[in-house]
Amino acid sequence: MEHSTQPSNPRLAFRPNYPEFDIHQGLSWIANEADWIGLRFVQEHTHNRSVRNQHPDQNSIKLERGVMVEAMVEGQIAYAGTSDISKQGIREASRRAVHLAKASADIKVFGFSTQQRPPNRGRFVGPRLHGLDSLALSEFTGKLIEACRHLQASDKIVNVIAETVLVESHHQYISTSGADIDQQFLLVSGNFSATAKDGAAIQRRSLNGPVANCSQSGLEYFDFEALFSDCERVAQQALELLYAENCPCETLDLILASDQMLLQIHESIGHPLELDRILGDERNYAGWSFIKPQDFGHLRYGTDLMNVSFDPSLSGEFACYGFDDCGNPATREYLIKNGLLVRGLGSLESQARSGIPGVANFRASGWNRAPVDRMANINLEPGSSNLDAMVAAVTRGVYMESNISWSIDDYRNKFQFGCEYARLIEDGRFTKVLKNPNYRGVTVPFWNSLKMVGGPDEFRQFGTAYCGKGEPNQMIRVGHASPPCLFTQVEVFGGGQ
Numbered sequence: 001m002e003h004s005t006q007p008s009n010p011r012l013a014f015r016p017n018y019p020e021f022d023i024h025q026g027l028s029w030i031a032n033e034a035d036w037i038g039l040r041f042v043q044e045h046t047h048n049r050s051v052r053n054q055h056p057d058q059n060s061i062k063l064e065r066g067v068m069v070e071a072m073v074e075g076q077i078a079y080a081g082t083s084d085i086s087k088q089g090i091r092e093a094s095r096r097a098v099h100l101a102k103a104s105a106d107i108k109v110f111g112f113s114t115q116q117r118p119p120n121r122g123r124f125v126g127p128r129l130h131g132l133d134s135l136a137l138s139e140f141t142g143k144l145i146e147a148c149r150h151l152q153a154s155d156k157i158v159n160v161i162a163e164t165v166l167v168e169s170h171h172q173y174i175s176t177s178g179a180d181i182d183q184q185f186l187l188v189s190g191n192f193s194a195t196a197k198d199g200a201a202i203q204r205r206s207l208n209g210p211v212a213n214c215s216q217s218g219l220e221y222f223d224f225e226a227l228f229s230d231c232e233r234v235a236q237q238a239l240e241l242l243y244a245e246n247c248p249c250e251t252l253d254l255i256l257a258s259d260q261m262l263l264q265i266h267e268s269i270g271h272p273l274e275l276d277r278i279l280g281d282e283r284n285y286a287g288w289s290f291i292k293p294q295d296f297g298h299l300r301y302g303t304d305l306m307n308v309s310f311d312p313s314l315s316g317e318f319a320c321y322g323f324d325d326c327g328n329p330a331t332r333e334y335l336i337k338n339g340l341l342v343r344g345l346g347s348l349e350s351q352a353r354s355g356i357p358g359v360a361n362f363r364a365s366g367w368n369r370a371p372v373d374r375m376a377n378i379n380l381e382p383g384s385s386n387l388d389a390m391v392a393a394v395t396r397g398v399y400m401e402s403n404i405s406w407s408i409d410d411y412r413n414k415f416q417f418g419c420e421y422a423r424l425i426e427d428g429r430f431t432k433v434l435k436n437p438n439y440r441g442v443t444v445p446f447w448n449s450l451k452m453v454g455g456p457d458e459f460r461q462f463g464t465a466y467c468g469k470g471e472p473n474q475m476i477r478v479g480h481a482s483p484p485c486l487f488t489q490v491e492v493f494g495g496g497q
Contacts, residue, residue, distance in 0.1 A: 012140055012166065012219075013132035015045055016063060021085050023172045026067065029087050030094035031176050034101065036114055037094070038070035038175040040325060041085075042367035047132070050163030051144040054152065058163070059141070066367035069093045070175075073101035075111030081368040109353070116348040117326050119178030124322030126185040127315050128218030132166060135219055143224050150228045151194045153235035156242065159195040162231075164188065165465070171325075179327040187318065187477065188221045189214040189465055192231055196238040203241035203435060205234050205420055208259040209402040214318040214463030214477070237421055240433045246494030247422055247437035253397030253451075254439055254490040255390050258460035260419055261380060261482035263403040266467070268443040269301075269308055270375035270478070272412035273335055274469075275346025275354055281372075285471050287410030290443065291341070296356050299341040302447030307381040308336040310345065310359045318463025318479035319376040326371065328360040335359075335378070339448075347373050365474035372470050380482040383453025390452050390486040397425040398492050400437045416440040436495030446487065454483025 027039045043065035050058040066083040067090060078100035082093040144162040151160035167187040174180045190213045193206035207213060207230050215221050256264060271277065272289040282288055291299070312321050312330035321330055328348055335343050344350075346358030350373055363374040391399070405418035422437035423430045463479035 010137045011133045012047060012135055012137055013168075015061070018063065023174055026085070026090050027174050027176070029090055030069065033094050034071040034073050034098050036072040036117065036176055038117060038173065038179070040068045040070070040364070040367065041172040042066065043170045044366070045168040047166040048163075049140060049144065049166070050161065051141065051148050052161050053159060054145050054148045056141055056145075059137070064366065067093065068364070068367050068370070069097045071097035071101045072112065072114070072117070073098060074105040075113065076101045076105040076108040077112055078104065079370040083367070112349065112352070114177045116352055117175055117177060117179065118328060118348070119175065120323060120327045120329060121178070121180040122322055122329070123181070124183040126216045126320065128186045130219040131186065132168065132219065143222070146224070147192055147227060147231050150231035151192065151235050153232060154196070154239055156196050156198050156239060157194050157235055158197045161191060161193050164190045173323070173325065173327060175327070181323045181327055183322055185216060185321070186218055187214070187216055189463075192227070192234060194235045194238040196242050198242045201242045203238055205238035205241060206402060207231070207234050208462060209404065209420065211464045211466055212259045212262050212403070212462040214465060214479070215316055215461065216318055216320050217316050241421065241435045244433040244435040247398060247434045247492055249493040251489050251491050253394045253425070254487045254492060255387070255394070255397065255399040255425070255484055256487070257399070257401040257484050258458070258482050259402050259462055260400055260417070261485060262462040262464070262480040263406055263417060265308070265378055265380055265480045265482060266375070266464070266478065267406060267408045268412065268415055268446065269335070270345065270378045272443065273345045274373045274375065275344045275350035275356060275358055276373040278344065279350060279354060282469065286469050287412065290411040290413040293354055293356060296341055296344060299444070300339055300448065301336050301341045301444060302339045303450045304338045305383050305450050305453045306336055306339045306447055307334065309334055309379050309381055310343075310361065310376065311379055312360065312376045314377050314379065314461070314479070314481065317377045317461045317481060318477050320479070321376070324360040324362040324371070325364050326362045328362065330360040330376070333359050345373055345375050347371070363476060365476040369470070369472070369474045372474070374469065374476050375467070375478050377479040377481070379480060380453070380485070382456045382459045382483050384455055385452040386454055386458060387484050390454070390484065391425055391430060392428040393452065393486065394425045395427060398434065398437060399423045399425055399430065400439070413443050414440075415443065437492065438494070439490050439492045441490055446490070449487045449489060450485060451488050452486040454485065458483040
């Protein structure tokens with residue numbers, strides 16, 4: 001439901017009144033209806049604040065909350081969700097879940113037990129220094145208007161956007177086997193962009209791409225003076241792109257900035273390593289994977305410089321958490337070590353089915369979705385190089401920033417990605433600005449062309465709130481961190497090629 005009535009001079013943290021929910025009482029109403037029962041309560045306040053061309057565009061708060069009941073009968077698990085969190089509503093959801101579990105028990109794919117639903121207990125509170133109650137809505141909106149002023153640096157800038165989404169999220173999970181977990185998150189994302197036009201030429205430039213600026217933090221995320229400076233840079237680059245040459249169509253060395261590495265990691269590492277895809281659960285909707293079960297421990301995914309971790313513990317990254325949605329504690333694990341594939345992105349359920357080691361990544365996008373295998377924070381670990389050394393090592397190549405388009409086949413194997421902004425590299429130095437830069441490749445050969453990886457000083461965290469998977473679709477939050485990286489002999493091309 002939307003709420004637009006607010007007190008005078010409200011804080012960003014304004015909330016409507018609603019009754020509290022006692023999850024332990026809720027479980028007591030249904031605890032004896034199946035061999036095992038789990039109850040997951042999710043409540044989220046989503047604050048949308050945006051300014052377009054220095055005028056407030058959106059100012060809304062949405063409250064969403066409900067309960068997912070999970071029932072296990074004869075080794076079969078089924079779910080039923082409800083936004084009616086009364087005694088009657090929860091009992092009705094429980095009856096539906098138990099009925100589905102009983103009806104499908106004779107044709108189950110795998111016989112599960114409470115080993116896949118550990119009785120862990122704990123609490124996790126995401127990092128924050130300044131909550132949403134630390135700033136008035138009018139002051140925050142004023143800062144977004146000021147960001148638009150810095151973006152609108154020329155009369156050739158025809159449209160500017162400064163928008164943020166602030167989410168206060170509370171998750172509780174308990175079960176009849178003793179699980180009792182409480183997790184709270186404050187999630188911040190933003191989009192700051194400028195569109196430039198001169199005659200028929202139109203170019204759009206944004207700060208790190210339209211969906212990459214995501215963090216788990218409080219309002220300290222917004223260093224407004226630094227943001228205003230970044231907005232001026234974005235505007236100038238949008239103007240530069242109007243008159244830039246198209247990216248050449250050649251096989252060249254390629255340097256990807258950290259904000260583009262987000263997309264490269266997401267599509268060519270994250271999704272293909274999800275074990276439910278490898279097991280075949282996703283084939284009719286989002287595709288499966290080129291990875292086979294026997295590849296774990298054997299496939300040379302990339303060069304020795306390629307070290308990729310699953311790390312929900314990295315403070316401030318968009319998908320950090322303490323436990324996944326079956327109560328499994330989240331720990332840092334290597335997925336790829338020195339180029340060798342060693343572990344999959346599979347929950348306790350998928351690990352039991354496949355026999356492949358996995359991680360704590362059983363995640364649902366909300367109260368009305370059943371958890372599935374989802375990536376969380378997937379990071380390319382820092383190396384020992386830096387961007388200056390990479391540029392100096394290139395005779396002819398292209399440097400690309402900020403994803404703008406993506407395409408990858410159903411096996412997560414062949415891909416083609418586009419960026420907003422690029423620079424030509426000639427004889428070890430940056431020369432021309434290039435527009436409409438794109439590149440394409442095949443996952444394993446591409447990662448085996450990895451030549452240099454930036455160090456810890458250039459390691460940057462990004463994320464997206466729009467990772468889609470599952471039927472019905474689930475849009476979930478993921479994080480990716482990486483330094484810039486150099487790849488050799490990659491096919492690059494300009495617009496329309």
